[in-house]
Amino acid sequence: MSDRTPDRPPPALTQWEQRTEVPLLAASLLFLLGYAVRVLAPRDAQPWHDISLALVGATWLLFVADYAVRVRLSGLGHRFVRVHWLDTLVLLLPLLRPLRLVKVYTAVQKRHEVPRLGLYARVMSYAGLAALLLGFSAALAVYNREHEAPGASIRTFGDAVWWACATLTTVGYGDAVPVTPVGRTVAAFLMACGLALLGAVTGSFSSWLIQVFRREDEKGPPGSG
Structure with missing residues (x-):
């Protein structure tokens, strides 16, 4: 067995x-x-x-x-x-295949006994890379479906990139929105990814700040000890 x-x-x-x-x-x-x-x-x-x-x-x-x-x-x-x-x-x-870049970078990091970047820096760099690739891919997919659709507000690739940035950052201005079923499906997926990536970055940054403050507290005031 x-x-x-x-x-x-x-x-x-x-x-x-x-x-x-x-x-x-x-x-x-x-x-x-x-x-x-x-x-x-x-x-x-x-x-x-x-x-x-x-x-x-x-x-x-x-x-x-x-x-x-x-x-x-x-x-x-x-x-x-x-x-x-x-x-x-x-x-x-x-x-979504270009996201393999994150997987490959993780594998390269694991081959070193000591990672070149700290844990929090790695999380933020992975999130930034994933956001860039996802945003570009989503902008392409939405532009492909939307720019000739009746009543569409996304007419140029620049509009699609602006929409992807607003969606990933969870801002959602509403000036450019998908109107086709495929476009809305991509939008829902991108919103979920934006929330996850934003949570990963803010969580890692907060944890890093807490760790820094804890180290400062453990050192105590100058001249103590």
């Missing part, structure tokens, strides 16, 4: 993930680039539309192949979908 636990993946799966994390990160950024070109380039900008479509399709097939290999190496079978639900979600929503 195997002594492997759900928290300890098979060595073959761990080795596969270590070998593919950087290539898959590159593929994720290429996917985002291809999608951005397809959304932002003028309709008559050939052959860029065909090239971007081929790039998006090829990278997504690469993600599918990686997912299939990890399902097989995990030994979980169909349970992999439930246990690794985030990987399944990212496969279905490829615009």
Whole structure:
């Protein structure tokens, strides 16, 4: 009977993930680039539309192949979908793939005996990086669906970026709002992510301040002791 636990993946799966994390990160950024070109380039900008479509399709097939290999190496079978639900979600929503950059950066940090950044600095840097990637991806997705929709207030990519910034920061000015079902779904997801990221940053900053003040209290006034 195997002594492997759900928290300890098979060595073959761990080795596969270590070998593919950087290539898959590159593929994720290429996917985002291809999608951005397809959304932002003028309709008559050939052959860029065909090239971007081929790039998006090829990278997504690469993600599918990686997912299939990890399902097989995990030994979980169909349970992999439930246990690794985030990987399944990212496969279905490829615009989230660039967030692998956070995972890769975490893995690089773990390879050092002493992390280059403190815990609170890492949390804030991860949150900032995730916000940047999520905001750009959401702006692309919303602009793609909204700019030609009847009654839409998001007509340019600049409008979409402004909307993404206001949504992520939970400000919500209301001057630019999605009107399509897909746009509103993206907006709901982005609002939830904005609340989570804002909570992570403010919580980490507050904890850091408390830790600093506690150290100052333990030192006592100058000349004491």
